[in-house]
């Protein structure tokens with residue numbers, strides 16, 4: 611190690627670190643302005659009913675088109691926003707974009723549920739429930755059409771406080787979904803104490819299903835346990851037909867993944883929706899398409 615610390619390799623390693631923290635620092639200071647400038651947008655990924663293939667909801671995924679750095683993936687700035695205490699405004703911004711879109715679908719007679727990711731930090735913000743309620747009112751969207759996706763850590767770390775917050779959110783009529791299930795340390799029986807409606811099997815298990823028996827076994831176990839507890843199950847990361855078939859046979863309720871659709875900007879999603887619902891809307895008496 612002593613020898614290595616004298617080598618140029620280590621010096622440049624430190625330089626890289628510095629550049630990275632500089633960039634992070636810069637991104638942190640730019641986040642607020644980026645929201646105001648419209649650099650932060652969202653895309654929507656359709657989620658379908660495994661049995662009927664009807665679209666049941668769309669997950670809102672945030673995107674940052676940076677003028678110099680290009681497209682910055684959420685995994686690179688969500689954590690940063692949490693660290694600098696700006697995750698609240700970012701979440702409000704995403705919720706606003708999602709509900710505005712949901713309202714527009716409603717105006718086109720499409721009652722499509724929209725899912726929004728909540729960072730772990732959000733659950734400890736004292737005014738979260740109020741902000742969600744205000745956003746729903748502002749856009750005139752019924753709570754029934756909103757799904758909030760939470761991660762395991764956020765509810766298990768402080769389960770007493772979070773169960774109160776979750777109950778208050780639930781009381782707004784919205785649904786709660788446990789994201790990335792299987793990667794944390796919570797058990798399904800812990801989830802039973804909380805007003806969770808569905809679990810999303812983490813894509814790390816789903817991606818391996820077509821090639822690994824082990825991953826299939828994990829997916830099957832999650833589905834069976836969740837169903838026994840009265841929870842719906844969504845699989846994310848469905849990329850191939852075999853995985854889709856296996857999950858459907860296992861009784862998985864909903865599917866999401868590149869096989870069905872990549873996340874789409876709203877105009878593309880609208881085209882995707884119309885192409886799929888065009889047939890059904892021709893049905894006699896189909897006035898309100900509840901998707």
Ligand code: C2E
Nearest residue numbers: 671672684685688704727728729847848849866867868869
């Ligand atoms: P997530 O909530 O688990 O979202 C699913 C991620 O998997 C998305 O990545 C999506 O593009 C990707 N994905 C979907 N289907 C497939 C597939 O078939 N194959 C593969 N390989 N990937 C697939 P994305 O958009 O990069 O988002 C990454 C994570 O960033 C999200 O994971 C979520 O934890 C977080 N995130 C995204 N938007 C928001 C947001 O508005 N707020 C918060 N707090 N977190 C967000």
Ligand code: MG
Nearest residue numbers: 669727759789
């Ligand atoms: Mg999610």
Ligand code: MG
Nearest residue numbers: 789790810846
């Ligand atoms: Mg997920």
Ligand code: MG
Nearest residue numbers: 789790812813
């Ligand atoms: Mg994930």
